[in-house]
Amino acid sequence: MMAVYKCIILTLASFTYCYAVLDSETFQNTVLDKLETLDNKIALQKVVIDNQQSILHSLLTGSFQAYDERKVDGIDRKERFLLDGNEGPVAFTAAINARVVEHVGLNETVKFDTVITNVGNGFDNTTGVFTAPLPGIYMFSCSLLDHMDGVHGNVKLHAEIVQNDKVIGRVFAHAGDNYRDQGAQTVFVRVNQGDRIFIRSVDNKDLGIGGELYSTFSGFLMSQL
Structure with a gap:
């Protein structure tokens, strides 16, 4: 009878260990997915910031030719x-x-x-x-x-x-x-x-x-x- 109890205990211990291993792997994968998503968002923000800096640089260096025309974006600028x-x-x-x-x-x-x-x-x-x-x-x-x-x-x-x-x-x-x-x-x-x-x-x-x-x-x- 004692042998049967030992077998049951070992089986439960084995299942607990496997669950712990699987739960740790799931948590790790979740963290990695979050980090990858965050990296993608940071990369997109960097693209937006670079574009804005480029526009500001063009304005500050005197690229106002489009604003000197009578028509901007199809609108007749008579004033x-x-x-x-x-x-x-x-x-x-x-x-x-x-x-x-x-x-x-x-x-x-x-x-x-x-x-x-x-x-x-x-x-x-x-x-x-x-x-x-x-x-x-x-x-x-x-x-x-x-x-x-x-x-x-x-x-x-x-x-x-x-x-x-x-x-x-x-x-x-x-x-x-x-x-x-x-x-x-x-x-x-x-x-x-x-x-x-x-x-x-x-x-x-x-x-x-x-x-x-x-x-x-x-x-x-x-x-x-």
Whole structure:
């Protein structure tokens, strides 16, 4: 009987050993499979990183030719920055050169007599009006000095930047007896060819505007449409 028990014990021990061996091999194979999958993922990521580095290198070394064309990916790019184009740029700056322009009336267009820049010939210093020679996105800025001498001392300066009949910006200044005040405004607007932009006095029937190049009106075509 004892011999039978010994045989059973040896058989169970043998089965336990075989199971342990098989379980160890299964675990090892599973780990190897995981490592192989991880290696494959790392290899794919390296390919992606290499491609991205190549693209960045091309951009940083000045490969922008595709972006300079009118068509990129089949899309018509009509907008372009006007520096080297044959149709631009368009830019102007005009100022009041006299010491003061007196008696500017209600809703009167401010005339900037001295032309500093007028590329594109859009500004008319006899009328104070800029007429857009090209359509596009423009920047306009205006700076006005409130005159304080004599009958114009304490009078508030209030003016508007006007596009055709639409107000697109306002300028305010209020000088006192012992100081002068200057107001300024800058706007970015879409302008059609032939649109008129000018500065208009409001809320004052007898305004004095300081000159000596303190009061200016400027515009610049940023991008043609």
